[in-house]
Amino acid sequence: MMSRVKADIAAVKERDPACLSSWSALTNYPGLWAIWWHRITHRLHRSGRTWLARYISQRVRRRTGIEIHPGAVIGERFFIDHGMGVVIGETSIIGDDVTLYQGVTLGGTGKEHGKRHPTVEDFAVVGVGATVLGDITVGRGSRVGAGAVVIADVPENCTVVGIPGRVVVREGRRVDAVDLHHEDLPDPIVEMYRSVNRRVDRLEARLARDEDAVAEAGAVPLGKEDGAREDDDVDPGL
Ligand SMILES: CC(C)(COP(=O)(O)OP(=O)(O)OC[C@H]1O[C@@H](n2cnc3c(N)ncnc32)[C@H](O)[C@@H]1OP(=O)(O)O)[C@@H](O)C(=O)NCCC(=O)NCCS
Numbered sequence: 563m564m565s566r567v568k569a570d571i572a573a574v575k576e577r578d579p580a581c582l583s584s585w586s587a588l589t590n591y592p593g594l595w596a597i598w599w600h601r602i603t604h605r606l607h608r609s610g611r612t613w614l615a616r617y618i619s620q621r622v623r624r625r626t627g628i629e630i631h632p633g634a635v636i637g638e639r640f641f642i643d644h645g646m647g648v649v650i651g652e653t654s655i656i657g658d659d660v661t662l663y664q665g666v667t668l669g670g671t672g673k674e675h676g677k678r679h680p681t682v683e684d685f686a687v688v689g690v691g692a693t694v695l696g697d698i699t700v701g702r703g704s705r706v707g708a709g710a711v712v713i714a715d716v717p718e719n720c721t722v723v724g725i726p727g728r729v730v731v732r733e734g735r736r737v738d739a740v741d742l743h744h745e746d747l748p749d750p751i752v753e754m755y756r757s758v759n760r761r762v763d764r765l766e767a768r769l770a771r772d773e774d775a776v777a778e779a780g781a782v783p784l785g786k787e788d789g790a791r792e793d794d795d796v797d798p799g800l
Contacts, residue, residue: 566638570594573639577661592626593642600630607632627664634668637684644690651679657702663690671696671713683718705731 574587574594581587587594599622606615615632623629627646630636634650637658642648644664650656653676654668666688670678674697681699688694689708700706700716707723716722721731729737 567598569639570597570641573641573659577641578643591643592628592645596622596626596628596630596642596645596648597636597640600632600634600636603630603632604634604636634679653677653697654679655681657682657684657686659685661687663688663692663708665691667693667695669693669695680712 571584571587571594574591575581575584578591581591599618603615603619603622606612606618612632619630619632628642628648628650630648630650631652631654633652634654634656636650636656637660639659640656641661642663643661647665648662649667649669651669653670656668660682668680668682668688677697680694680696682688682694683700683702683704685703686700686705688700688706689710691708692706692710692712694700694706694712696713698713698715700712700722701718701720703719704716705721706712706716706727707721709725710723710727711725712722712727714727716727716729717732719733720729722728723730731737
């Protein structure tokens with residue numbers, strides 16, 4: 563028990579350069595209080611005393627601004643920095659050494675039943691104001707950028723940013739937007755450009771075929787028919 567508490571305090575000092583002492587961690591970090599209370603409410607929840615567990619967790623929320631459902635499963639050295647506005651849903655699973663900042667939601671989409679909240683694997687970091695929704699997994703060592711909305715799995719050791727979240731860094735290397743691996747999160751803008759490019763290619767090929775056919779038939783090419791303006795082909799530089 564004491565060794566766990568010491569490890570929690572050490573995690574705060576290690577991950578927040580503004581924390582200069584164990585005393586400061588103990589007294590100034592509501593994230594720690596929320597986690598310690600969660601260990602108690604989780605035990606109550608598992609023993610069937612769900613109302614009491616929920617009641618305590620709501621009181622903790624009022625004191626810390628951090629709402630952790632008693633059913634959530636949380637690993638060691640979890641660190642919630644600042645805390646205000648954090649919501650962790652009932653079926654969330656959080657690994658070891660995970661960090662969350664203020665305003666993070668690990669929530670449900672409202673469309674799923676049973677396991678309906680995210681799994682966040684060891685060493686992942688979820689930035690301020692990020693929203694992670696549904697029974698998806700944020701892979702080990704991955705980072706969710708501030709303000710992102712993530713609705714699909716994030717592979718290990720990736721950085722995901724934006725709305726909807728898209729992978730921009732994988733295993734320490736930038737991901738070229740036009741060279742996405744299929745397992746990456748889809749980027750709707752890139753998809754739209756690809757689709758337009760495919761259509762332009764098809765139209766150009768068709769135009770070339772039509773021009774060849776016209777030339778073979780000895781017909782007047784488009785733009786040279788009667789009534790076409792004389793100056794259509796005139797080089798304005800002449
Ligand atoms: C995402 C983050 C973890 C950086 O991860 P990283 O792997 O080092 O990524 P990079 O900084 O190399 O950025 C990669 C790309 O994503 C962009 N990016 C980074 N963070 C972003 C964000 N939150 N939203 C949108 N785009 C972001 C960068 O501009 C860069 O784009 P580019 O390739 O067009 O230049 C960091 O920017 C972040 O958001 N951290 C959250 C920290 C936090 O919440 N702090 C609160 C303290 S109170």
